[in-house]
Amino acid sequence: MSEPLLKMSNIHKAFGATKALSGVNLTVEPGQVHILVGENGAGKSTLMKILTGVHPADQGEIYYRGKRFAASHPKEALMAGIAMIYQELNLATHLPVYSNIFLGHEILRRGLVQKREQRERTRQIFQQLDADINPNIPVSQLGVAQRQLVEIARALSVDARLIIMDEPTAALSEKETLKLFELIRKLREKGVGIIYISHNLEEFGEIGDVYTVLRDGEGVSHGEMNSVSPENLIQMMVGRTIEDLYPKTDHAIGEILFTVKNLSSPNGTHDVCFEVNKGEITGIAGLVGTGRTEMLRALFGLEPGQVEELSMQGVTILSPTPRKLTRKKVGLLSEDRAGEGLAQNLSVAINMTLTIPDKISRRGVVSYKRLKDLSWDLIHQVGVKTESPDQKVNQLSGGNQQKVALARLLGADTKVLLLDEPTRGIDVGSKVEIYKLMDQLAVEGCGIVMVSSYLPELFGMCDSLYVMHHGGISRKYAIDEINEDGVMTLATGLSDEIAASA
Amino acid sequence: MWQSTSRKLWQLFGKLGPVFALVLVIVIFGWEKPELFFSFQNVSNVIGQTTVIAIAAIGMTFVIVSAGIDLSVGSVVALAGVYATMVMSADYLGWGLWYGLLAGLLTGAVCGWINGVVITKGKLAPFIVTLGMMEIVRGLALHSVGGLPVTNIPSQFGNIANSVMEIPLKVSVEFSEEELNMKALSNRIKSGHDPLAVHLRNSLSPETLQQIEAWNSTAEVPEKIQTGLTDDFNKIIRQDLLYTPERFEGIVLSSGVQDSVVQNLQGSDLIHLNRLLLEEAYPNFIAKGDKILLLPYSLFILIPLALVSAFILRYTVFGVQVYAVGSNERTARLCGVNVERVKVFVYMIGGFTAGLAGILHASRLNTGQPAEAIGMELEVIAAVVIGGGSFMGGEGTIFGSVIGAFIIKFLRNGCNILGISSFVQRIVIGLIIIAAVYVDQLRRRSLEGSKGQ
Numbered sequence: 001m002s003e004p005l006l007k008m009s010n011i012h013k014a015f016g017a018t019k020a021l022s023g024v025n026l027t028v029e030p031g032q033v034h035i036l037v038g039e040n041g042a043g044k045s046t047l048m049k050i051l052t053g054v055h056p057a058d059q060g061e062i063y064y065r066g067k068r069f070a071a072s073h074p075k076e077a078l079m080a081g082i083a084m085i086y087q088e089l090n091l092a093t094h095l096p097v098y099s100n101i102f103l104g105h106e107i108l109r110r111g112l113v114q115k116r117e118q119r120e121r122t123r124q125i126f127q128q129l130d131a132d133i134n135p136n137i138p139v140s141q142l143g144v145a146q147r148q149l150v151e152i153a154r155a156l157s158v159d160a161r162l163i164i165m166d167e168p169t170a171a172l173s174e175k176e177t178l179k180l181f182e183l184i185r186k187l188r189e190k191g192v193g194i195i196y197i198s199h200n201l202e203e204f205g206e207i208g209d210v211y212t213v214l215r216d217g218e219g220v221s222h223g224e225m226n227s228v229s230p231e232n233l234i235q236m237m238v239g240r241t242i243e244d245l246y247p248k249t250d251h252a253i254g255e256i257l258f259t260v261k262n263l264s265s266p267n268g269t270h271d272v273c274f275e276v277n278k279g280e281i282t283g284i285a286g287l288v289g290t291g292r293t294e295m296l297r298a299l300f301g302l303e304p305g306q307v308e309e310l311s312m313q314g315v316t317i318l319s320p321t322p323r324k325l326t327r328k329k330v331g332l333l334s335e336d337r338a339g340e341g342l343a344q345n346l347s348v349a350i351n352m353t354l355t356i357p358d359k360i361s362r363r364g365v366v367s368y369k370r371l372k373d374l375s376w377d378l379i380h381q382v383g384v385k386t387e388s389p390d391q392k393v394n395q396l397s398g399g400n401q402q403k404v405a406l407a408r409l410l411g412a413d414t415k416v417l418l419l420d421e422p423t424r425g426i427d428v429g430s431k432v433e434i435y436k437l438m439d440q441l442a443v444e445g446c447g448i449v450m451v452s453s454y455l456p457e458l459f460g461m462c463d464s465l466y467v468m469h470h471g472g473i474s475r476k477y478a479i480d481e482i483n484e485d486g487v488m489t490l491a492t493g494l495s496d497e498i499a500a501s502a
Numbered sequence: 503m504w505q506s507t508s509r510k511l512w513q514l515f516g517k518l519g520p521v522f523a524l525v526l527v528i529v530i531f532g533w534e535k536p537e538l539f540f541s542f543q544n545v546s547n548v549i550g551q552t553t554v555i556a557i558a559a560i561g562m563t564f565v566i567v568s569a570g571i572d573l574s575v576g577s578v579v580a581l582a583g584v585y586a587t588m589v590m591s592a593d594y595l596g597w598g599l600w601y602g603l604l605a606g607l608l609t610g611a612v613c614g615w616i617n618g619v620v621i622t623k624g625k626l627a628p629f630i631v632t633l634g635m636m637e638i639v640r641g642l643a644l645h646s647v648g649g650l651p652v653t654n655i656p657s658q659f660g661n662i663a664n665s666v667m668e669i670p671l672k673v674s675v676e677f678s679e680e681e682l683n684m685k686a687l688s689n690r691i692k693s694g695h696d697p698l699a700v701h702l703r704n705s706l707s708p709e710t711l712q713q714i715e716a717w718n719s720t721a722e723v724p725e726k727i728q729t730g731l732t733d734d735f736n737k738i739i740r741q742d743l744l745y746t747p748e749r750f751e752g753i754v755l756s757s758g759v760q761d762s763v764v765q766n767l768q769g770s771d772l773i774h775l776n777r778l779l780l781e782e783a784y785p786n787f788i789a790k791g792d793k794i795l796l797l798p799y800s801l802f803i804l805i806p807l808a809l810v811s812a813f814i815l816r817y818t819v820f821g822v823q824v825y826a827v828g829s830n831e832r833t834a835r836l837c838g839v840n841v842e843r844v845k846v847f848v849y850m851i852g853g854f855t856a857g858l859a860g861i862l863h864a865s866r867l868n869t870g871q872p873a874e875a876i877g878m879e880l881e882v883i884a885a886v887v888i889g890g891g892s893f894m895g896g897e898g899t900i901f902g903s904v905i906g907a908f909i910i911k912f913l914r915n916g917c918n919i920l921g922i923s924s925f926v927q928r929i930v931i932g933l934i935i936i937a938a939v940y941v942d943q944l945r946r947r948s949l950e951g952s953k954g955q
Contacts, residue, residue: 300836302835302836321838322835322836322838325838326837327838334832334836336832339830339832340832340833340836341836342830343825343826343829343833343896344829344830345829345894345896345897346825346826346829346896350822350825350826351833354823354826354837354839355837355838357819357823360819361818361819364818364819364820365817365818365819366817366822408837
């Protein structure tokens with residue numbers, strides 16, 4: 001290792017009066033996976049944005065492949081071989097795969113786009129990646145994991161020497177994650193440097209070579225990955241000890257609260273039955289794209305579907321709608337926080353109380369005092385960090401936004417909480433707080449259904465588990481009745497327990 | 503600390519931005535030609551023109567806050583005007599004023615209802631549906647009257663938009679002593695530009711003029727008047743004012759003045775005469791005469807409508823749901839809001855206000871014109887956008903939109919007064935729309951930027 005691929009030293013950046021970065025160093029050797037961790041707001045994204053030319057640095061130097069480097073625009077960085085794969089995938093979904101891969105650096109001849117050549121190159125790259133994706137279909141027809149591959153292929157199409165991955169596994173299932181890791185190892189062998197940003201502690205040891213921990217805009221620690229335990233990392237990230245990542249306490253499981261019998265929907269769900277008891281946290285595991293979200297949406301009346309029987313506390317609910325279920329104290333936390341879960345440019349207060357107009361109004365007239373009082377109560381209850389209930393939701397961090405969405409369910413006195421990926425893409429501190437809240441609700445006698453693609457959290461928090469595969473669902477397993485291998489066997493369809501799609 | 507202060511400033515600016523802009527427009531134009539721009543006649547005129555746009559903008563605010571758009575407003579304004587006048591007109595139904603008004607409002611509401619139902623049931627883009635409605639409704643308006651204006655309508659109809667409430671302002675009911683005394687009259691005859699002064703200066707003999715000038719230097723006015731009155735002066739005033747009033751370019755003398763002139767002028771009479779002449783020459787002159795504020799009656803439709811609408815949008819569950827649907831329709835649906843019903847209502851409100859605007863517009867013109875208000879929707883949308891409404895939905899206020907309408911109209915009026923051509927006006931207004939939205943974007947970005955990294 002003669003010279004590092006990338007050396008960022010003493011990087012400073014301030015936005016107005018807020019110091020985002022103060023004196024951060026980061027070095028990446030060729031063929032090295034550098035894990036960059038830190039809570040939301042620690043400065044990870046800002047650091048990467050400086051590297052890729054989105055923001056200029058106030059102070060500090062960047063050396064890339066031995067030369068002074070300062071990109072003034074993301075395209076400049078990309079053409080220099082620094083590719084960023086964002087958490088929210090940046091693809092033009094209407095365009096075919098090959099167009100996306102060459103978007104912004106099209107292969108041109110006399111000013112005309114050479115589509116055939118682009119297609120050919122795309123095929124080659126996918127071969128290299130061992131990916132079976134048709135270059136000609138529009139991206140909208142691809143699943144999340146495949147889209148991620150398209151992003152990576154885009155990075156390779158410019159012969160990237162340094163790839164930055166921001167939470168690449170957030171939307172991936174276990175199996176797809178393993179595939180991604182395999183791919184990362186391949187890239188590493190080719191001498192590509194990788195900066196890997198994640199909240200997923202279990203992944204670090206598996207994939208990382210070195211790590212850097214950022215906290216409040218400062219690099220608090222860095223070193224070899226094998227010299228540090230996940231617990232150490234968490235401690236360095238949050239600056240305090242988190243005693244227990246999964247703060248599950250004993251809670252008495254009572255009678256059946258909510259029953260779903262034979263739910264089917266045009267979007268793939270078939271004959272799904274499940275139930276949740278009082279004081280129970282039950283998980284629904286499965287691969288991404290296996291129809292768990294679709295199932296919950298059909299159940300909640302957000303998409304068409306038929307259900308043979310749906311009952312809450314013994315009362316049957318006919319043809320479910322969000323309104324009816326909310327009245328019956330069943331609530332859904334959407335997996336798509338930005339797109340569905342919250343109205344981003346409305347206030348915290350309005351977002352929290354949108355389901356309960358009756359509680360904040362009299363004869364259709366809203367009482368702003370009641371709205372404010374109720375919102376403050378909820379803010380304190382779930383621990384949202386916000387200046388006031390009037391603050392707009394888009395000014396909050398991801399973790400705090402998720403708490404607002406949860407607070408909405410609490411505000412409606414929800415007894416059965418259907419939580420779809422409740423901790424996706426939020427920092428460890430907030431995760432633990434949300435787990436605590438779930439546990440507390442279970443103790444109080446609520447029934448919780450948690451859909452997650454992240455097995456450790458399901459095993460850490462749930463009392464029982466269902467597994468979904470291709471729109472169908474397994475029987476209910478007590479948590480000590482099944483292990484991760486067992487879940488994967490069911491989820492991948494290796495077992496014939498889950499009836500195949502009709 | 504610094505950040506929270508600047509943020510508060512931006513937030514305040516967000517609320518009051520349109521008001522600043524309006525004040526700015528008024529100051530800029532008022533500075534140039536205050537006597538024309540600020541005359542009650544002019545202000546009253548602009549208000550009358552604005553109410554039509556402002557009322558339609560109130561409904562459009564609901565639509566835009568819900569992340570929709572209504573391009574059919576101009577056509578609905580025309581159709582509502584045509585139907586309202588057709589119901590009233592002796593040439594058509596002749597059912598009288600009230601049925602006509604009802605017909606106009608109903609026309610608007612039904613058009614809006616159709617917009618809403620087609621958009622929600624057909625799951626079609628509002629832009630497309632209302633673009634189609636714009637054509638359909640315009641066609642209906644033209645077809646139903648064969649493209650001709652509707653006339654022969656009750657005279658009260660025109661009064662709705664054209665009559666003004668005269669409010670005498672007691673600020674300076676009397677002329678000042680200075681203006682009434684002989685010194686002022688002397689000055690006026692010597693160098694005034696009004697018709698009377700010019701006439702007197704040209705017709706009086708040099709000796710009389712000299713005498714008149716002498717009044718100016720004396721303190722004890724009444725004494726001097728008696729001696730100062732010459733036959734010459736007496737005669738000219740009496741003759742010309744009494745028998746050839748047309749020479750004074752429109753100054754019609756009241757009987758009070760005539761009476762004064764008939765008699766031999768006395769000193770006190772002359773003061774009286776001076777006062778009457780001043781009053782007659784400048785009935786609305788801000789700086790000199792008795793002040794009379796002219797408020798168009800349509801303002802008394804706009805204000806309550808704006809208050810009620812603002813209340814609905816801000817303080818009712820329905821209003822909160824309109825914002826929610828506009829900000830994120832999927833969230834609203836998840837939260838059990840009946841999104842379709844909210845949208846249909848929103849477009850109905852939009853249609854209803856367009857109908858009301860149509861009635862006022864027809865009343866202003868005193869006829870139902872099927873080819874009127876073409877492109878008015880763009881002016882209405884501009885008013886909402888200048889007032890802080892966002893096409894992304896979830897943002898906008900009634901207050902802002904009404905102010906936006908006034909900004910546009912005062913701007914046009916100011917340009918007219920300064921003699922800026924209507925072609926250039928369009929350029930100016932276009933620039934202002936873009937600038938308004940740009941400034942709003944800056945504000946929003948700086949608020950969101952404070953989220954941090």
